[in-house]
Every structure is written in structure tokens, then in C-alpha cells.
Amino acid sequence: DGGITQSPKYLFRKEGQNVTLSCEQNLNHDAMYWYRQDPGQGLRLIYYSQIVNDFQKGDIAEGYSVSREKKESFPLTVTSAQKNPTAFYLCASNPGQGMGQPQHFGDGTRLSIL
Amino acid sequence: AQSVTQLDSHVSVSEGTPVLLRCNYSSSYSPSLFWYVQHPNKGLQLLLKYTSAATLVKGINGFEAEFKKSETSFHLTKPSAHMSDAAEYFCVVSVRSNTGKLIFGQGTTLQVKP
Numbered sequence: 001d002g003g004i005t006q007s008p009k010y011l012f013r014k015e016g017q018n019v020t021l022s023c024e025q026n027l028n029h030d031a032m033y034w035y036r037q038d039p040g041q042g043l044r045l046i047y048y049s050q051i052v053n054d055f056q057k058g059d060i061a062e063g064y065s066v067s068r069e070k071k072e073s074f075p076l077t078v079t080s081a082q083k084n085p086t087a088f089y090l091c092a093s094n095p096g097q098g099m100g101q102p103q104h105f106g107d108g109t110r111l112s113i114l
Numbered sequence: 115a116q117s118v119t120q121l122d123s124h125v126s127v128s129e130g131t132p133v134l135l136r137c138n139y140s141s142s143y144s145p146s147l148f149w150y151v152q153h154p155n156k157g158l159q160l161l162l163k164y165t166s167a168a169t170l171v172k173g174i175n176g177f178e179a180e181f182k183k184s185e186t187s188f189h190l191t192k193p194s195a196h197m198s199d200a201a202e203y204f205c206v207v208s209v210r211s212n213t214g215k216l217i218f219g220q221g222t223t224l225q226v227k228p
Contacts, residue, residue, distance in 0.1 A: 004157075006157075031213075031214045033214075033215075040123070040220065040221070041220065042204065042218040042219060042220045042221050043158075043204070043218045045215065048213065048214075048215065050212075050213065050214070056213075058215075088155075090157055090158070092157075092158075094214045096214060099146060099208050099209065099210060099211060099212060099213075099214065100146035100165050100208050101208070101214055102148055102160045102163050103158075103214070103216060104160075105150075105157035105158040105159070106157050107155075107156050107157045108155065108156065108157055110155065
């Protein structure tokens, strides 16, 4: 079945450490998105990519970085500059054919600080 | 600019009774609107979408929503709640651009009592 796979499901970060969250999709979608979810705050956009080798900052990009070297993959790195990384991170994709398209979501990665 | 407001952060119903989750939107054009559901520690699943074809939209699991332009509302309903409906629900509007970006409401937690 086609879908989005996020790994790991749980991740722990030490102070000063960078960690990378994986997101892989086999839906042949052009566009991919990373969101951060905190309790009571809905979803906030971190970064998005509409095509391979190109990506744009979302609303809360500081302290995060991404790459898009392959269509199927859009990893997110949470750097040591992100002082409050504890959250639930969701990856999503859509066909990339303009507005009005729903996004498909992975099952998320929960990141905590040790 | 587009926005959505979910009018209730928490709704509690008894099993077998109707569900109403309220959403108002703001948009200067005819929007694309969605309802998503999220179960604990899971990603978001699309319940239904409105893209101007019909004002009454039927979704999965017996849910439906009605687009009312005069009231700028897109409320989600279900005639009879089931215990498995207990989850977080998000009303979402598509940004008017070719980026595929979405704007999420703050979410409504639905509790279903036996």
C-alpha cells in the first residue's frame, strides 16, 4: 500500500545534539511538508518542498534544517539551536498539482529531551 | 488571508447521540476546506473535503459537513457517535497559492461517553 513512513516513532535528544527525523513516501507525490504539533496549538509548518532539490521555510523554521535529494525522501534535522524541541513531528505530502489538494500524513515522530 | 476557527476546544457526547463540531472560516475567495481526524500518537486522516462541487459533503465513518457561505461555516456532524470516534478533529483551509499549503484550526477533542 502507498503511504508515508516516518521513523523513528520515538526519539530522544541530548543537550547540544542534532537529530534527524526520517520521512519516506511511495505515493509519487511532488510536494512534502514538515509540521510541528504541540498540545492545544494545532499544526505549525516548519519547512516544505515542492520539487527535488528545492525547499522553502515555513512559519517556524528556526532551529531546523531539511534536504530534498530524492523525490521519495524529505528528512528533517532538529539542530541544537532549537531550544524547545519537545513535540510531535508530522510529515505530509500531496501530489503538488496546485491548491485544493488534501495532504497525506505519516504517523509522526515524538521527540523528547533527555 | 485565510483562517479557520474551531469554536469548541472540547466536545463531550454520549454514545449513540449526534455529534456537532463547529468550524468557521475566513477567506476572500471560494475556499477548499477539509476535516481531518487524529487518534492519539497517530497521524492525521482525511475525513472529507469541500472543493465547491456540492455544499453537503459526505465523508468516511458516517461523518458529513455542510458548507454555508452565508455563515462562513463548515460544521462537521454525525448522527450517532461511536466510542471509536473519540479523537482530535481539525478543520483545515487550503492556502490560495500553488504551494499546497494548509492552515489548521486549533483542534477539537471529541470525548464519547458510554
